[in-house]
Amino acid sequence: MRVAILAHEQFPDRAKTALGVLRYADHDVVGVLDRENAGEDVADFVTDVQDAPIYEGMAALEADAVDALLIGIAPIGGGFEDSWREDVRTALEYGCDVISGLHYFLSEDEEFVRLADENGCELRDVRKPPADLTVAEGVAGEVDAEIILTVGTDCSVGKMTTTMELADAARDAGHDAAVVPTGQTGIVIEGWGNPIDRVVSDFTAGAVEEMILEKGDDHDYLFVEGQGSIVHPAYSAVTCGILHGSMPDRLVLCHDAGREAIHGYESFDLPALKTYIDLYEGLSAPVSDGEVVAGALNTTGLKDDDAAREAVDEYADAIGAPATDVIRFDAADVLEALVGEPGV
């Protein structure tokens, strides 16, 4: 599938979905839409993902060059910004499907529904949860697979990336590992999954449990994508539901080097790393005894490799477990802590 990715004014640093798709999905990305960086290329900003030209808008692409437009950014609240409307309109007029992970459902927007209908294309809201979800039964721990969950000190610290990279590394080492996606980017990349932040709050754990039960007897390891942080003023409910719904055996604590306050909620300082470990393990203990056995530090903000290496070492010391930057360095020690010796 040839996709264009909308990421206006937020590429690359605040375009989590766009970057995730560029890095992990099988899609052929034919362009990124970013009116701030039109004329440049993805490779001018990020080098370890597939390259693509950056365009002003959808109209700059030929109609027959693209199969789908993907909304690659998600503002706080998940609303649709009206400055994106022209791009979606053009995509639909081109006959492209539009794939969105926003809280705002394109499939309930009157104009988009009409245009999709007229042009025979599809509006796919991946954040629209299935109708048959229900409360957890507390049985995720009964599956054969070992459950490994990424947990974080904040939003946007690299939980999705860590999940994808560690699952890849485990597979490279000969293990049978799968990813359990819980957010829009992960779902777009993996092609399945429940959008946990969009389910009825009573069903939060249940929507995770349902995925664990679906895959848990087919693999040796499930890497569950965590969300938010357990002390986030807005999103902790989702984090807590994933922690109890997935009933993890092992936790990977993800952190962004240098982050000191909650992103977008800067009046709230991040507590000490030790506090996070106590809270995640303390909350997990009565349900599944998950322990923080590894760490993932996002060192994107550090230009120098030596400084990044030092930050990772300090982080490992602080959490008392092996750590790495899954993008910048190798994951061998972390992987050993999570899945043991290489498989066959």
Next chain:
Amino acid sequence: MRVAILAHEQFPDRAKTALGVLRYADHDVVGVLDRENAGEDVADFVTDVQDAPIYEGMAALEADAVDALLIGIAPIGGGFEDSWREDVRTALEYGCDVISGLHYFLSEDEEFVRLADENGCELRDVRKPPADLTVAEGVAGEVDAEIILTVGTDCSVGKMTTTMELADAARDAGHDAAVVPTGQTGIVIEGWGNPIDRVVSDFTAGAVEEMILEKGDDHDYLFVEGQGSIVHPAYSAVTCGILHGSMPDRLVLCHDAGREAIHGYESFDLPALKTYIDLYEGLSAPVSDGEVVAGALNTTGLKDDDAAREAVDEYADAIGAPATDVIRFDAADVLEALVGEPGV
């Protein structure tokens, strides 16, 4: 408003909504529907609430004797049991409104919609959240009122009852106190409120914050109704969202005397009371520094007053704070810990 309350086979012990309405709401309860106890009276089971006869079903009441049928029970999962259908059907044929706090929306049931339409009556799903909810901004702490939140060791330990009783006691002592309801029973009693367990999980904290902002500058104390428990395998997400969305100053730890395992999830033991305090305070600290300053013990299961008194004293010792059974004993010490000296 004259209401009949449906509570088949679960009255009184598992009919939380029915009991809450009998105890706190202004409605005139003309009958309880319970096919197991038909012919008896509410007062044969519970003495400190308004009395009403118990009937086999809706057909046993006269059509002109009742204005509304209220679903007074909520099974795990919040489904509609088909054995209740005849009662709802009869109520609608009588021209009664039907009020429900189930996850299953009566207003989306084809037969009920048709009958309501034919008979000019209303289907009111109080668990249907408003459409304009969004993510929390982390500002509940800025209101004038002191925020007091009930938290629990499990579901169905008395958080709603404790909230109602303590708010009443505070008002009796001359304070300006209001209740912030978060569940179906509280919403039915108070006549307003967001059904937190039914909102989109990303909006859990936001839906609580919105209520705090609405009432927080009009009162000196807000008593926020807690839900679930922070270590519940299915419902902890809701608990966590309320804890961070309400940004409480003080917490009241509610527990059911003798409860040792999670209700309905008996393979999970309740952790020690001290563990709950550590988890609730530890999770609250980075956001609002809420502290457990009082306890509420539900001693319904203890026949003897002396045994109940002893259990309350032991509970107070265990949590290191004044405690009471808000139904059985007075709340003076607990109230002083929460709101200080009597107001004016």
